[in-house]
Amino acid sequence: MDLDARALELDAYVFHSWSAQAKLNPFVISGGLGCRVWDNSGRTYLDFSSQLVNVNIGHQHPAVVAAIQEQAGILATISPPTANLQRGEAAKRIVDRAPDGFNKVFFTNGGADANENAIRMARLHTGRDKILSTYRSYHGNTGAAIVSTGDWRRVANEYARGHAHFFGPYLYRSEFWAQTPEEESERALHHLERVIQSEGPSGIAAILLETIPGTAGVLMPPPGYLEGVRALCDKYDLVLIFDEVMAGFGRTGNWFAFDGYDVVPDLITFAKGVNSGYVPAGGVIISDAIAHDFDEVVFPGGLTYSGHPLAMASIVATLDAMESEGIVENAARIGRDVLAPALAKLKADHPIVGDVRGVGVFWAVELVSDQASRTPVSAAVMARVKSELLARNLLPFLSENRIHVVPPCVVTDAEVAEAMAIYDEVLSLDLLS
Missing domain, CATH: 3.40.640.10 (Type I PLP-dependent aspartate aminotransferase-like (Major domain))
Incomplete structure (x- = not known):
C-alpha cells in the first residue's frame, strides 16, 4: 500500500472538526516548502490558503x-x-x-x-x-x-x-x-x-x-x-x-x-x-x-x-x-503592487465576480450569480470552483460564496501570477449553468 492510501485508511480513526463524518473526502498532504505543499505521490499544490490563514512565513522555513x-x-x-x-x-x-x-x-x-x-x-x-x-x-x-x-x-x-x-x-x-x-x-x-x-x-x-x-x-x-x-x-x-x-x-x-x-x-x-x-x-x-x-x-x-x-x-x-528578511514589507508590496491590480482585473473580466476587497496578502473575491442583485452563487457552484482549482493544483480557501486569496506573506510575484492565471481560467468556465 502506498503512503497516501495508508494515510487515508488511517484517517478513518480521526474525528474531523466542522464536518459530518460520513461525508468526508480528504486529500493527503505529506510535505511542504514555502508556498507549496505536496502529497506522497509528488503532486504539488500552490498553497493560496496558508492552510487556515496562518502559515504566514511559509511552509518549513x-x-x-x-x-x-x-x-x-x-x-x-x-x-x-x-x-x-x-x-x-x-x-x-x-x-x-x-x-x-x-x-x-x-x-x-x-x-x-x-x-x-x-x-x-x-x-x-x-x-x-x-x-x-x-x-x-x-x-x-x-x-x-x-x-x-x-x-x-x-x-x-x-x-x-x-x-x-x-x-x-x-x-x-x-x-x-x-x-x-x-x-x-x-x-x-x-x-x-x-x-x-x-x-x-x-x-x-x-x-x-x-x-x-x-x-x-x-x-x-x-x-x-x-x-x-x-x-x-x-x-x-x-x-x-x-x-x-x-x-x-x-x-x-x-x-x-x-x-x-x-x-x-x-x-x-x-x-x-x-x-x-x-x-x-x-x-x-x-x-x-x-x-x-x-x-x-x-x-x-x-x-x-x-x-x-x-x-x-x-x-x-x-x-x-x-x-x-523583510517578510512583512513583502506582504505589503505584494498586496499593493501585485494582488490589488490583478484582482481588480479579475473583477473587470468576469461578471461572476461581484466584489474584491483586501490588503496585504488578505483578500476576498465575492462570487455572485448576478452583479446587479448581488445574489451569492450557490454552494454547488462553490463546490465546483473548489474542484476546478484543486484540479489545477491550487489549494484554495473558500468560505460561503467567496474565494479568499490568502497566500503566505513570503509569496513571490511569479507565484501570484501563477495563481491569477488559474483563478482566471476557472472563473472563465460556465460555472452558473
Missing part, C-alpha cells in the same frame, strides 16, 4: 524548523510558573511590536483561548459581564469565544452567558442602506451606540472585534469606523479587544492590522501568524492599565502549556526571520 529542533534538544517542556529564556525572548519580541503601554503577554495554546482569556480579563477589570461582538465574526471554538462568534457555528454552542451581537460595516451588503464608505461607517457606529445603550453600558465589559474580520469575508473597516468604536468604548468606559488572530503578524502588510488605522485597543489577541502554526501558540497582549489589576490580585486563569518552550522558540525564530 529553515530557521524556524532549526529553532524548534534546537530547543527540543535543550528542554522540550517546562511548567508555566518557571522563568524560561525562550518564553521571555518571545514575550519581549511581541511587546516590542505592540503600541506603547503594552508590556505583558499572557501565552495560550491558540487563538480561541486567547480570546477566552481576554474576555476574562475584561470582565475582571470592569466588574461587568456582557461582551458585544459582531454577527459577522469568528473568535474560536471554546466556551465564551464561540458564543462571541457571530456566524452559524455559534448557534449550536450557545452555553456561555453574557453575550450580545451587533452588525459591523460591510458596504457591499450594507445593513444600513449606505451608498458610500463614509455613510456605512457613520451608520454602523450609530447602530453600535444604540446597541450599547439598549444593552445597558453599566453591564457591558468589552467590545470584541476582529480588526479586519477574516473568515467572515475580509471586511475592510470603512474610514473612521475603528476610531469611532474606540471613542464609544471611551465614552461608555468599555474595554476594547482587538482579535488579531488571523489579521496579525504580517497578514495585512503590517505587524498588526490596527497599525493601518489611528486606533489602539486595550487588549490584543494573537495566534496563527506569530509562528505560522509550527507549534500551537497564541496569547493576549495586555495594556498596562489592565495588567496592573493583577499586581497584587491573583489572575484566576492558566494553562499547562502556556509559554511552551518549543512554541516560544518558534515564535522567536519566526519574528526574527520576518524582520531580517
Whole structure:
C-alpha cells in the first residue's frame, strides 16, 4: 500500500472538526516548502490558503524548523510558573511590536483561548459581564469565544452567558442602506451606540472585534469606523479587544492590522501568524492599565502549556526571520503592487465576480450569480470552483460564496501570477449553468 492510501485508511480513526463524518473526502498532504505543499505521490499544490490563514512565513522555513529542533534538544517542556529564556525572548519580541503601554503577554495554546482569556480579563477589570461582538465574526471554538462568534457555528454552542451581537460595516451588503464608505461607517457606529445603550453600558465589559474580520469575508473597516468604536468604548468606559488572530503578524502588510488605522485597543489577541502554526501558540497582549489589576490580585486563569518552550522558540525564530528578511514589507508590496491590480482585473473580466476587497496578502473575491442583485452563487457552484482549482493544483480557501486569496506573506510575484492565471481560467468556465 502506498503512503497516501495508508494515510487515508488511517484517517478513518480521526474525528474531523466542522464536518459530518460520513461525508468526508480528504486529500493527503505529506510535505511542504514555502508556498507549496505536496502529497506522497509528488503532486504539488500552490498553497493560496496558508492552510487556515496562518502559515504566514511559509511552509518549513529553515530557521524556524532549526529553532524548534534546537530547543527540543535543550528542554522540550517546562511548567508555566518557571522563568524560561525562550518564553521571555518571545514575550519581549511581541511587546516590542505592540503600541506603547503594552508590556505583558499572557501565552495560550491558540487563538480561541486567547480570546477566552481576554474576555476574562475584561470582565475582571470592569466588574461587568456582557461582551458585544459582531454577527459577522469568528473568535474560536471554546466556551465564551464561540458564543462571541457571530456566524452559524455559534448557534449550536450557545452555553456561555453574557453575550450580545451587533452588525459591523460591510458596504457591499450594507445593513444600513449606505451608498458610500463614509455613510456605512457613520451608520454602523450609530447602530453600535444604540446597541450599547439598549444593552445597558453599566453591564457591558468589552467590545470584541476582529480588526479586519477574516473568515467572515475580509471586511475592510470603512474610514473612521475603528476610531469611532474606540471613542464609544471611551465614552461608555468599555474595554476594547482587538482579535488579531488571523489579521496579525504580517497578514495585512503590517505587524498588526490596527497599525493601518489611528486606533489602539486595550487588549490584543494573537495566534496563527506569530509562528505560522509550527507549534500551537497564541496569547493576549495586555495594556498596562489592565495588567496592573493583577499586581497584587491573583489572575484566576492558566494553562499547562502556556509559554511552551518549543512554541516560544518558534515564535522567536519566526519574528526574527520576518524582520531580517523583510517578510512583512513583502506582504505589503505584494498586496499593493501585485494582488490589488490583478484582482481588480479579475473583477473587470468576469461578471461572476461581484466584489474584491483586501490588503496585504488578505483578500476576498465575492462570487455572485448576478452583479446587479448581488445574489451569492450557490454552494454547488462553490463546490465546483473548489474542484476546478484543486484540479489545477491550487489549494484554495473558500468560505460561503467567496474565494479568499490568502497566500503566505513570503509569496513571490511569479507565484501570484501563477495563481491569477488559474483563478482566471476557472472563473472563465460556465460555472452558473
